[in-house]
Amino acid sequence: MARPRGGSLRPRGPQLIAPAGARLVYGSLALAFLLGLLPWPEGWRWLVPDFTFLVLLYWNIHSPHRAGLGLAFVLGLLTDVARGVLFGLHALVYVAAAFAALTVRRRLENFLPPGQALQLAPLFLGKELAVLLLGFALGQKAIDWWYLAAGPMAAMLWLPVCLLLHRLGGRPPAGPAAAEGK
């Protein structure tokens, strides 16, 4: 990582961070997707957060040139097949969430991970709600509302995911805001 040395010449602005490599972005997304495919206990399936979505949002915010709407769309289609729901349902929700995340990412980057988790919590909950409501609108009568619990779970997981991916991506563990000494 190219970090400027020498105290006097050191730039005063936010610390420069090398963009995340393609291998890290796609590798972490693939791992998250596989994590969702694990045979989770059936009785607790509703509590398992959507890992793919979590990592997708992370990269939307921290590496938008790699993870944009197209990636969200493709991942949504894969999730549709893995969960056996209508084609395009998760794609729609992922794209909408990615759009929201891309729109507010500049603001979010100035917060520490806990603050980000709080601000993203409505997005996580909204995603689960949107999936259920879309299914309802498309004629599914029996809806298991417990699946909403996956939203808050994802928000709670934001912090560990941030810490892990910050470390892997060569960012300071607490995010750029802390590095500036705020």
Added chain:
Amino acid sequence: MFVRVMGLPVRFALYILASLALMGVDARYDALGLLRTGVAAVLHPVQVGLARPFHYLQDALDFFAVHGQLVHEKQRLEATQRALMQQLHDRAWLAAENAHLRGLLGLAIPPGYTGHGVEVVQAMANPFTRKVVVDRGSLQGLTAGWPAVDASGLVGQVTRVYPASSEITLITSREQDIPVQVVRNGLRLIVSGTGQDRLLEVRFLDMHADLQPGDELVTSGLDGVYPAGIPVARVVAVEPPRHTPFARAVCAPVAGVGRHRQMLILQRETPAAAPTARPAGRQAAPTGGPSS
């Protein structure tokens, strides 16, 4: 090239339109089956591979289980096995006798069924329908629509078939309806899922119908999908009509729906054309005329 030129909102709108179109096409027509099959064919081996270590772990934990527990389990299983074998023999014998009698009567033989043993790979995270994925698919000859049973009764129905895996919708799913018959008096009913694991219901029950708690419901075989006589549920309670002209009966499924890793998928043994041809020839010899 020009995608880069478009702004974020435009691309967003395009992707949203694409998703909506996909959903519309998938909901109305079955056009995307091939695409889904392709993706599932790639995903399925991954799922199986991921599930395997957990199965091994489970097996290892089972291995280290208390000895007495194992002995007890073994005795219980042996008893069940004996009972099942007995039933199997009875069934085979009855089937043979039945075929013989029906042959004598000159009636069409009701098609026999063969079983495909399958193992549940994964319970799908689908908030709308209760589904499981099993490890056999169209390569093993499975077709959508076949019933799935376990040792004690009906479990579900194959609803989607991929090359090496299939989705089974459990009978406790809300959209799953099964035509049944009461063993005690032959009353025909339709049992539906409720979305809850240990609960089925008869939704529109005649308020004067002779149905009591404890009655056993078996498939009637009238739909041509489920073979007749598979145990489905036991009536728990009959609720009198409240705001509707219909009563409602609450039932408990007989099979361990969603609790076993193995189940059996029933395949109709012969295509519909063959059995009608065979008895027709046999029928001509003894009776000859329009006996039935």
